[in-house]
Amino acid sequence: MKRSRRLLNRVPNSKTLTLKAADELEGKPPARRPKSIRRKPQPSPKILSLPPPLSNPPGKMTILPPEFFRIDSLDLAQRLLGKFLRRDDVILQITEVEAYRPNDSACHGRFGITPRTAPVFGPGGHAYVYLCYGLHTMLNVVADKEGVGAAVLIRACAPVSGLDTIQRRRGQKTEKPVLLTGPGKISQALGISTEWSNHPLYCAGGLEILDGPDPEKILVGPRVGIEYALPEHVNALWRFAIAGTAWISAPKNTLRLL
Incomplete structure (x- = not known):
């Protein structure tokens, strides 16, 4: 952790440095982001062409x-x-x-x-x-x-x-x-x-x-x-x-x- 801070202090504009960049400076592989879950498209509701049934027979x-x-x-x-x-x-x-x-x-x-x-x-x-x-x-x-x-x-x-x-x-x-x-x-x-x-x-x-x-x-x-x-x-x-x-x-x- 101390080493990471020393490395960050040597880099200009370190406030804008991302964690990914810090990991690269330390020789660590970049952290993998979790894969986004793809949702299957929901089928649109079927539109009935016929009118609804009558309330009165x-x-x-x-x-x-x-x-x-x-x-x-x-x-x-x-x-x-x-x-x-x-x-x-x-x-x-x-x-x-x-x-x-x-x-x-x-x-x-x-x-x-x-x-x-x-x-x-x-x-x-x-x-x-x-x-x-x-x-x-x-x-x-x-x-x-x-x-x-x-x-x-x-x-x-x-x-x-x-x-x-x-x-x-x-x-x-x-x-x-x-x-x-x-x-x-x-x-x-x-x-x-x-x-x-x-x-x-x-x-x-x-x-x-x-x-x-x-x-x-x-x-x-x-x-x-x-x-x-x-x-x-x-x-x-x-x-x-x-x-x-x-x-x-x-x-x-x-x-x-x-």
């Missing part, structure tokens, strides 16, 4: 009354998020919608009452189902009072019950969001056609809308595919979705928290 779910739907379509759109569509063994949870209002240049009501659009002017709570581009069947929920001409388009859902039936109708054996993210896919999964237009969604049997939990947070953005409309309607933030779910259609980058 399907048999005890409540059909929403007509009064629920007879409000402004902008309000109804947000209230429909988290609610359930049921037909036979298929139950879907509504995750994304768009509101279409009176005097809206993107709403079918702008054409007035025709054989096709007549259900839009009916009482709130009825279905308005139409064929888009001759290919996709689109399900809408009529809003407001009779004669107003407003509706809410169902853009995306998450499967809750009847997955096998949904996959068979869709022709896709998948549990990923692509199964039900897009308005045409919803009608296909439910097995409905334009013949369901004007169907009351508050009556038991057939196609029903059931009560469900309100989302904690909502995303909002402009509607999709309405470039033909007036600028104020193209840019209107009348598209709504449940925040935090993967079951939302494209584009997602136009959505933000409400």
